[in-house]
Amino acid sequence: MTRHSDHRNPARRSPIRCGASRLFERWLCGAAIALALLAFPSDIAFAQATKKPAKEKRSKAAAEAEALAFSHTRGFYEQPFDLTLGSADAPGEIRYTLDGSAPSKTKGLAYSRPVAIRQTSVLRAALIGADGGVRASVTHTFLFPADIVRQSPDGFPPPGFPIQWGENRVDYGMDQDVVNDPAYREEIIPALKSLPSFSLVMDLNDLFGERRGIYANSSESGRDAERPCSLELIHPDGRPGFQIDCGVRIRGGFSSMSFNPKHAFRFFFRKEYGKAKLKFPLFGPAAAQDFDAFDLRCAQNYSWSLAGDPRGLFLRDQFNRDLQLAMDHPAARGDFCHLYINGQYWGLFNTCERPEASFAAAYFGGKKEDYDVVKTGGVGGRRGFGGAVAATDGNLEAWTRLITAAKADLSSNAAYFKLLGRRPDGSPDPSLEVLLDPVNLIDYMLVIFYGGNLDAPISRFMGNRGPNNWHAIRKRTDRDGFRFFVWDAEHTFLDPEEDRTGPFPGESQPENSSPQWLYQQCLDNAEFRQLLADRIYRHCFNDGLLTPKHVVARFNKRVKEIESAVVCESARWGDANPGGGFGGGPPRPVRATPDGLEKPAPLTRDKEWRAEVHRLLNEYLPQRSEILIYQLWRQGLVSDLTPPQFSHPSGRLASGAQLSLAAGDGKVYCTTDGTDPRLVGGKLNPTAQTYTGPLTIAATTTLKARLLAGDEWSPLAEARYETR
Known part of the structure; x- marks a missing residue:
């Protein structure tokens, strides 16, 4: 492909329910227990137990947890009720707490009568054995939206919560100016049920304690900054969720600083807490089904909590990851949710997978030990802000080999294809390791460019030299190259004219390098540039994503x-x-409070948030792809040749349908065997046929076509047709 200029000079129902008669029949068949004296309602909710394969023995603790019964299950409630607890085949004393702490023989209240639940409450119950040990532990959160919207209306701490969060800025409660606003007062309670809710329940000293609290000491990280907790997923429509005991840490870099009152969380599932994995389809049936960890992220830089930023969108990071996933690449999936901490509403959060070894094993196969995972920022207990590359799983050996090899003159096909484990003619060479997935690299960079990402994978805030906010994964046991993953994409969708296509100085040392440096090195190679032109056309033209x-x-x-x-x-x-x-x-306007103080006027959905959504829909998104195309064209990376146009887009066709191709001056070559009409070096594929007239689609077909004008090939046009 001809280049116009040198690129280096750029211009809710319980999961398990049964009637009382069946329940007692089950219990009485097991043992003569005095539970028959308890008056249970017709619906009794049990702690959900993960179904295990027939050959796998269920643990004693899991069986006992299932027998620890609650008359009401976790979820949303409008009317108060009396909660009855009981145990079946596992005798012992039941103790419970209402302050978030884990009950034990010496902590909590001994259960003797139903517990009155009159407002939003978190109840942790434990079955204490004859030896004084905890034989089972279950947590249920009961949410009453009518009182949630009145939590701490004056901003004072709710009962049991501290006045201080270490050095952190403190903010409690629901702003009654928003709750009572005519624009929102009929919507806010339904809004609490508009998304799934997570309930984080734990000892408040572990969260806010001066020495031990992870929220109060939010900049600390690693296993020493991990505390035990209970986590519940509650669906507002009554669909089954889960409850699991696990570990929790504060996550993030810049956002973990004490000046930010709203922190994000990372949850870890380990045997020491109960179950070694969370087994639940958190991101749907097509995604991973079990997890070692996952994140609850929140908006950081352009958020209302951190800097009172009117550009708060709460979508930026997730939407960038959505784009990478839509390109048919693996990406960290995520969804949105509400979070409660010991029953206190904590805001809008974003669930997120973590691109680490367990993630890779789930999506690419094999074992966790098969993978190298490389990222920027802190590892091994250090809080990181980018600028250093480290391995969170595996090691840096292959990464070092990749960066070292990429320093060669990649204009040579021998040097470029060596990164891909191929011979100079592009054919696979089993004796060479595969270090790079070029299609993934290009599509990753297109997401970066499209969003105008200022802070990844090279950061403007580090002089466009330091790497930041990226992950890479490679499977050592297969012929897979490093794949790159969009991460922490907050500084995006700002100026539609933003140009992040580079080239930027970057760093060429393995410990300081980045995907962008690799991309810029590969631009020296004509085959890489042709592949880039193909991917630009696929995504930015012709109804691309x-x-x-x-x-x-x-x-x-x-x-x-x-x-x-x-x-x-x-x-x-x-x-x-x-x-x-x-x-x-400029600081926001202030308002007087009933006690004579002044507070900033709240940022609201209908004013600030809708304005930012409107800006993206009317200013950024309509023109961004065209601007990006121009930015890449100036570097000679967009072909002036238009690929052949197909008379039918990809999809279903009647068997025998006729398909026409239209193109400009030159010859059109096409293939139906899945190969490219163009071979390495610009040679014509012998299996390609010259297009002379309509093609008959008689069976499922993948059609690939290019225009050849002189010695220049157009980008690849591709479609798949299924016949009916």
Whole structure:
């Protein structure tokens, strides 16, 4: 492909329910227990037990936990009730707490009568054995939306919560100016049910204690900064969720600092807490089904809690990852949710997979030990802010070999294809290791470019030299090259004219390098540039997923997901910070409070959030792909040749349908065997046929076509047709 200029000079129902008669029949068949004296309602909810394969023995603790019965299950309630607890085949004393701490023989109340539940409550119950040990432990959260919206209306700590969070800025409660606003007062309670809810329940000293609290000491990290907790997933429509005991840490870099009152969390599933994995389809049936860990992220830089930023969108990071996934690449999946901490509403959060070894094993196969996972930032207990590359799993040996090899003159096919484990002619060489997946690298960079990402994989805040916010994964036991993953994509979708295509100085040492440096090195090679032109055409032209129609549709889907929930975020965090946003700005207007103090006016959905959504829908997304194309064209990376146009897009056709191809001056060559009409070096594929007239589609077919004008090939046009 001809280049115009040198690229180096750029211009809710319980999971298990049964009637009382069946329940007692089951219990009485097991043992003559005095539970028959208890008056249970007709619905009794048990702690959900993960179904295990027939050959796998269920642990004694799991069986006992299933027998620890609650008359009401976790979820949303409008009317108060009396909660009855009981145990069946596992005799012992039941003790419970209501303050989030884990009950034990010496902690909590001995259960003797039903517990009155009159408001939002978290109840942790434990079955204490004759030896004084905890034989089973179950937590249930009961949410009453009518009182949630009135939590700490004056901003004072709720009962049991501290006045201070270490050195952190403190913010409690729901802003009644938002709750009572005519625009939101009929919506805010339904809004609490607009998304799934997570309930984090734990000893408050482990969270806010001066010495031990992870929230109070939010900049600490690693296993020493991990505390035990209970985590529940509650669906508002009554679908089964889960409850699991696990470990929790504060996650994040810049956002973990004490000036940010809203922190994000990472949950770890280990045998020491109960179960070694969370086994639940957290991200749907097509995604991983068990997890070692996952994150609850929250908006950071452009958020209302951190800097009072009116550009708070709460979608930026997730939407960037959505784009990479839509490109048919593995990406960290995520969804949106509400979070409660010991029953207190904590705001809008984002569930997120972590691209680490267990993630890789789930999606690519094999064992965790098969993978190298490389990232920027802190590992091994260090809080990181980018600038250093380290291995979270495996080692840096293959990464070092990749970066070292990429320093060669990659204009040579021998040097370039060596990175891909191929001979100079592009054919696989089993004697060479595969270090790079070029299609993944290109598509990853297109997501970076499209979003105008200022902080990944090279950071503007580090002089466009330091790496930041990226992950890479490689399976050592297969012929797989490093794949790159979008991560922490907050500094995006700002200026539609933003140009992050580079080239940037970057760093060429393995410990300081980045995907962008690799991309820039590979641009020296004509085969890489042709592949880049193909991917640009695939995604940015001809109804590709980065064209306005598709990006707007995907963005609007996420907007509708959180539209109601943003009202809750506004009530919780909209007045947390009087600042003018990330990077400065005029302070927001203040309002007088009943006690004569002044508070910043809250940021709201209908004003600030809708304005930012409107800006993206009307200013950024409609023109961004065209601007990006121009930025790449200036570097000679977009072909002037238009690929052949197919008379039918990919999809289903009647058997025998005729398909026409239209193109400009030159010859059109096409294949139906899955190969490319163009071979390495620009040679014609012997299996390619010259297009002379309509093609008959008689069976399922993958059609690939290019235009050849002189010695220049157009980008690849490709479609798949299924016959009916």
